[in-house]
Amino acid sequence: MRYTVYKLIAFLSLAYTMSSCRKEVTNIPLAQADDMAILQGYLNPDLDTITIALSVASGITKNKKTITQTDLEHAQVTIESNGVVKPLQFLTNNYGLVVFYLKRTELPILSGSTYTVRAKNGDKFSMEAMTTVPAPDFDFSFETTGPFHSASSDIYRIKTKVADIRGQENFYRINIYSEMPWNNSNVAIYYVTDDHDATAEISTKIELGAYAKDSGTCTLSVSNISEEYYKFAESLNTLGNTDGNPFAEPTRLYTNVQGGIGILASMRVKYKAL
Amino acid sequence: MKSTIVSLSIVGAFAATSPAFAQAKLTLSGFVKESNSQETLPGAVIKVKGSETFVTTNEYGFYSLSLPQGSYELEVYFPGYVSNKTFTIDLNSSQKLDMDIAPQNTLEEVTVTAQSGQVANLRMGTHQLEIDQIKNVPALLGEKDVFKVIKLLPGVQKGQEGSSGFNVRGGGVDQNLIILDDAVVYNASHLFGFFSVFNGDALKGVELIKGGYPAKYGERLSSVLNMTMKEGDKEKFKGEYGIGLLSSRVTIEGPIVKNKASFLLSGRRTYADVLAQPILKAFGESPAGYYFYDMNAKVNYQINDRNSIYLSGYFGRDKFYINFKDRDMESSAKNNFSWGNATGTFRWNMILNPKLFANLTFNYSNYNMSVYMKEKFGSDTYIMQYLSSIDDIGAKYDLSYYASARHTIKAGYKITRHLFKPSVYTTIENQDKKITQADDYISWENNLYIDDEWKITKSLAANLGLRGSSFTTNAKTYFNLEPRASVRYLLNDLTSVKASYTVMNQYMHLVSSTGINMPTDLWIPATERVAPQRAKQYSAGLFRDLQIGKQMFNLSLEGYYKDMSNIVSYKEGASFMSIGDPTDNGKPITFEDNVTSGTGKSYGAELMFQKQKGRFTGWLSYTLSWTKYHFAEINNGEWFYPRHDRRHDVNLVGFYEINKKIRLNALFTFATGNPVMLPRYEANIVGNIPVDGNLSGSNVYNGYHLYTDRNTYRTEAYHRMDLGIQFMKQKKNGVRTWELSFYNVYNRQNPFFYNMESSSFMSEQKLYKYTIFPFIPSITYSFKFS
Known part of the structure; x- marks a missing residue:
């Protein structure tokens, strides 16, 4: 759904842009910006x-x-x-x-x-x-169902459960890495968090294309990440998704770097073959 | 607060003991109506000639006057109608008198006889628009638009170029209560905000209240836009149709039972999609298109002299679609994106006695947005549907008690049930149906009010009111009291000063991450975590009628200061796209996670100079204003100017009737630039963060745009001139009108948005301005038949 709306916004932006007249603005009255x-x-x-x-x-x-x-x-x-x-x-x-x-x-x-x-x-x-650096007390399990046939492609659903640390808000990165002959890449990345003090377990559902799953080269990893990592990654995603959309609410990149911008973060990672 | 309650008690005590009240008086009551159609006229001022006694008709056109026995001459004032007609009456007993007045014929000589309604009226910060003015203002592509005219009034800031959204006295677009026949319209825009949903042919009255609200009104912080639909001519059948470049429209009205019951039907539809289909087919393109339509309907029945019932409704929708079919691959796809409003109102007016008028209303309002996708590949079918909606059902009971010549007391109660469905997501994959739904919110809103319009002395009058409201969502209930006070002092027959103090609460928030009106903008309720918005407004003004030769002008000068708290905005980095998205993984994200509350203040001055009578009519409006917002979680906690802040706003509107066949219309509008946020840096960042954190083999993504301080760049000024000329001709069955409109006659390239771009790969980033509406001529044909 999210991507449908992204596409819609992209289409509307394109339509507006196509119907617009474009002109360069000179002498911009803004304070100068150093590198x-x-x-x-x-x-x-x-x-x-x-x-x-x-x-x-x-x-x-x-x-x-x-x-x-x-x-x-x-x-x-x-x-x-x-x-x-x-x-x-x-x-x-x-x-x-x-x-x-x-x-x-x-x-x-x-x-x-x-x-x-x-x-x-x-x-x-x-x-x-x-x-x-986050404490190491977490573990995860997963189950795979499918393949499900759809008009565009066949998919598998990967349901991941992370045994969580009670009494605190935890942040995770769920990642599927594929090592196919023609392309090594992260085919799915999700950043999730849990309810503070409420749940001891979080569950995610990932839809994975059959071409990737059937290659037998996929690794599922769960990283217990620091809060700043989570905030940085989420703001970076939003920045990337809204960049070039002149109607989107401007996004500021999260930073925890004094005297500059960026991120120093830490995590623990656990891997399981899919 | 305490003082207001005390004041009201004093009012009651005064009313019961004053000599004027104790003296035996008779009651004159009835309706003010348009002479031809018998439409009632709300807001008309009835003045007893030679005295300071006057009364204003309520929103249903009813008035009641208490007078001692005697002979009286009554003058009626209503904008756009003949004002030199007097009604003479010998009042020997309480009686009913309906007063008919005719629309003003501008070519006739006008005799200036009395002060205009604005000087005597207690209300301030209020504009009543004439429907003819709305229909005569030159418009983009000839599409007459209520909102475009509202934006020419003082205190109303323009939004984005072309957008129909408006901001009143520094408030957000969500802080305007838009009501049509007592039903709330949640998304009042067609075509992503370029046109409003209101068809001028179906409207009787348009009133904008910016401040000094009577206690009857609430629910939003910054304005009430109250629109009433025509009831339909009770005497004869008549109608109007129009053919424009973008849409066509038709309205018919007439009696069902002569002078007892009547109806009105009105509709319009765009047809760009219909015209484009043959072209798309000829070029082998997939069927695609966009259209909008809206329909208004109303029937009314006068049961007897004391009871009338009304049933009205509005239905409008926008639809964007694209279909695809590939016979070779046996595949097809259908995609629809649509949104729209539906409202319904049942109203029962009761004259319980000549001094007591009651109105009972039941209303329904719905806004929904849906995305539908159906893909077929061979025998496999996949359907996805996304629905977001808000449903209101409510009832209200209002009483107007004309206690004496000095006191008009109004009271009422309103209850509304709001049902918010942020998202319902349905997928059907080869008969396998799955529904995922974000949490619904059911909220109950209650409002109770009382106010007294008190003519204290010949010159001094006050309106004192109190409104109580409650709002319940889940287990959380908010209670609030909203005191209202307005005073008016007549310096002389032609001059008055007014001041007001109001407190408003708003229990609903509109979350939007765009600067334009998008159908995806989401209405959400106040909850335990997101408190209701609240505003206090102080205003004062000078009102004067100026007589220069035989010409009469109205001048108003108002100043205001508004404090707002708990206003809502997205947190930095948050996106509406993730709210309630059921396909998200992990913890469901609610709107409460993404929004933050802050404060705001707005202050300014407004000038309105108007000529309402004669061959030449029009107005000059000027607004000087400042608006600032503060959120602890936005802009590092520093105050900033929101996008709709504009320092100067000037509008000049003129209508000139050369003769009965030709009318010239013109407008010029100027506004200083509005603040926007531009990227300050282009950054090289590792976007695809390696899962193990090892950056030695990572690549940077070159081109992330980074932002710093919010809205530090002010766009260039906005200005344009529109001209229109109408040619009318009396035909056998009615009047036909050809209208030529010229939008943006000197082709000003007003900014629509700004974007930072490279002109070529790896070249330096430059700022570009985009404009969308150059000089646009249009032609419209319309015919009024009877």
Whole structure:
């Protein structure tokens, strides 16, 4: 249903646009916008490497200060926990995404611990963000039904149940990853949360195309994610879905990065083959 | 609050003991009617010549005057009608007198004899529109539109270019109570907001109240738009049809039993879809189209001198469709998207005695929106239907008691049951039917009011009222009291000053994530988590009739300040698309999760300079206003200007009747730009977050637009001029009219929306303005027959 409405909005936007007259506006009376640095990091205790990525948000209206790729590559990036500070090393620049890394052996990521990441480069930018890794107490089960025939394609329904942590609001990412010969990708991603203090179990229903399910290469994963991860991912989704729709209520990207924008989040992940 | 109750008690005591009340008086009562059709005229002012005594007809055209025995000359004033007609009566006993007045013939000489109704009337912040004015204002594609004319009044801010939505004194579009024959119309727009659903041919009266509300009115914070349908001519059959570029319309009315019962039927439909079908077929395209239609019907029956009953209804719908068929693949698809309103009203007017008038009303109102998709592939069929609706059923009982020449007391009770169905989602897959439904809300709303229109001295009059309301949803009940007070002081025959204080509550919210009127906008009730909206409004004004030579002009200057609390908006990042979506996974998201409550304030000044009589009529209106909103969860808790804030708004409207055959109509409108939010950054962000969090192999998505402070960019000013010329000719069976309309005559490129785009791949982002209505000429043919 959601996608039907998206399509409808997209169609209406297109219809309005087609029937409109377009003219460039010059001398926009807006304050100038300097470039801003973006920080993204997702800490996972099971991963052998910590990765932090830096990128740029370019000011649209005649920016005064620019941040270049070189500025990002020469940033000092550190991670701190319980008074222990470790520097991260430059790894790669992947078309505008500058990645720094640190081996887990240098600073283990532990459930319940709090981590602070800082990234700075002189007067160009100075960012700081913090996250606490979720506790590992969760498990999940799933059942598959189908295939169901539909006019467009055959589908399976995957019903996932997550045994939840009582007494707190929990946030999850439910993901299906497919490794088909022609394409490795996430074929379904859902972000869910539960009722605070109310339920001990949440249930999701995912519809999966038969072509993916029958390939035998699908993995179902459930990540117990931090609240900031959930908020960031949801606002990023909305931003993507409404981008280019001039009638949509403007969306601000959630950020927990001081001195810049972006996200430092953490999670625990469990996998099961479908 | 306490003081208001005390005031009302004093009023009652005063009424019972005043010498004027104690003196034996006779009662003159009846209806004010249009001379030809016998339609009653609500809001007409009846004045006793040579005295300060006057009374206003109620919303059903009834009046009652208490006078000592004697001979009197009565003057009747109603906008657009002959005002120099006097009625002479020798009052020896209480009696009934129906007064007929005729529509004004502008070509006849007008004698200015008395002050206009606006100076004497207690009400302020109120505009009564003449239907002829609505029909004469030049319109886009010749489609006459009540809302387009309302937006030319002071205190009414324009919305988006082309949109029929309007904002009154800084309020949101949901803060306007739009009622047609006592039934609420929830979505008053056709074609995504470009036209309103009201067909001017079927309307008798249009009244907009912006402030100084009598206690009878409530339910919304910012305005009441009260429309009444014609009852139908009781003497003869007549009608009108019109053929325009976008739609055609027809209205017929006439007696069922002469002078006892009559009917009215009116309808219109667009036909772009019908005209487009042969073209689509010729080019091998799939059938697709859009149309809207609406129908109004009313019957009434005068049982006897004291009792009349009325039954009226409105039904209108918009439909957008696209079908597809592939014979080779044995597949087909049908897609419909439709929305519409239906209302019904049964009314019983009772004159219980010459001083006591009662009205009993039962009404029904429904708005629904549906999406229907049917796909067929070979023998497999898949059907999906989505339905969202709101249903109201209610009853009300109103009493008008004309206690004495000094006191008119009105009281009433209204009960409404609201049924909200945010979404019902049905799928049928090869006979396997599945229905998923978001929670319904059933709410009960009760309103009780009393007010007294009190003529304290020759010059001083007051309207004191109190309204109590309750609203229950699930286990939560809200109770609120709304005091109302208005005073008017006559400085002289031609000048008065007025002031008012009102408190309003609103128990329903419209959640919308777009700047235009979309059928997907959702009405939701106040609940335990989302409190009702509330507003306090203070206003004051000067009203003056100006006589310049033989010409009469009306001038009004009003100022207002409005405080609003618990107004509702989407949280940043929230989307209406996820509300109540049954296909969502995990915890169902309710509207309460997505909205946040805040406060607002609006203040400004309004000027109206009007000429209502003569060959040349029209008005100049000017509004200076400020509106600011504050939400803790939006814009980092900083105050911001909402989209409908406009600093200056000027409208100039003129009608000139050259002779009986030719009439010129023109309007010019100007408004300073409205604030919008533009993206400030283009960001490189990892959109597809890796499930394990390892970013070493991730790619960035280049082109996320990021926003910062809300509505910091103000669009360029809006202005345009429309012209129209009407050619009338008397024919054997009626009058035919050709009308030429020229919308936006100097082709101003007014902003519809702004968008940040790259002119080519990877090039610099630039701001583009989109406009939709350039210079548009149109022609309309209409014929009035009788």
